[in-house]
Amino acid sequence: MSLQGKRVAILVEDLYQDQEVWYPYYRLKEAGAEAVFIGTGKPEYRGKYGYPLLPHVTADQVSAAQFDGIIVPGGYAPDLLRRHPAVLQLVREASQQGKVIGAICHAGWVLCSADVLRGKTVTCFSAIRDDVVNAGATFVDREVVRDGNLITSRKPDDLPAFMRTFLDALEAPARPLTHGRSSKAKLAVRR
Numbered sequence: 001m002s003l004q005g006k007r008v009a010i011l012v013e014d015l016y017q018d019q020e021v022w023y024p025y026y027r028l029k030e031a032g033a034e035a036v037f038i039g040t041g042k043p044e045y046r047g048k049y050g051y052p053l054l055p056h057v058t059a060d061q062v063s064a065a066q067f068d069g070i071i072v073p074g075g076y077a078p079d080l081l082r083r084h085p086a087v088l089q090l091v092r093e094a095s096q097q098g099k100v101i102g103a104i105c106h107a108g109w110v111l112c113s114a115d116v117l118r119g120k121t122v123t124c125f126s127a128i129r130d131d132v133v134n135a136g137a138t139f140v141d142r143e144v145v146r147d148g149n150l151i152t153s154r155k156p157d158d159l160p161a162f163m164r165t166f167l168d169a170l171e172a173p174a175r176p177l178t179h180g181r182s183s184k185a186k187l188a189v190r191r
Contacts, residue, residue, distance in 0.1 A: 003033035006170050008069045012039050012055055017075030018047035019156040020104050024071050027163045040084045048075050059086035064093035069170055074105025082113035100169045104153040104162055108132045122152040
């Protein structure tokens with residue numbers, strides 16, 4: 001798989017879930033894409049486990065048109081990210097432009113605040129299920145869910161399926177909703 005020429009924003013704030021930032025970052029690089037850390041204004045962020053991260057740029061310095069996709073990692077960072085209008089504007093514009101948006105774990109909070117979940121089928125960490133439902137989404141408990149340009153997963157254990165689906169979406173145009181495979185679920189497609 002070669003994603004040469006593709007640019008993906010990874011949104012970051014303090015207390016990000018370390019695996020949900022670094023696993024996508026290296027998978028994107030491995031596939032040939034450029035991964036750009038986008039922060040909210042601090043010179044450095046620390047993950048839940050203390051790993052430092054230096055952002056490349058801030059959300060108010062970029063537009064969705066500069067990227068092919070956005071990844072919103074989980075941890076406690078989404079609660080901080082959604083407090084920044086520039087972050088919400090970036091996610092909203094990306095959704096309107098049909099860019100690939102990936103959200104894992106608590107990242108659904110950013111999607112709720114950006115108002116991009118109405119009519120979508122998604123998954124997320126169980127603790128924020130009510131939040132995504134109240135934002136207009138249909139919740140399903142799967143390791144990965146793709147609804148058009150939106151890809152969602154529940155937790156770090158889902159990262160392999162999440163990134164396979166995200167990378168596939170960067171290569172291919174949006175298609176009908178696809179639920180990820182798991183040991184308890186069969187592939188299902190809504191048309």
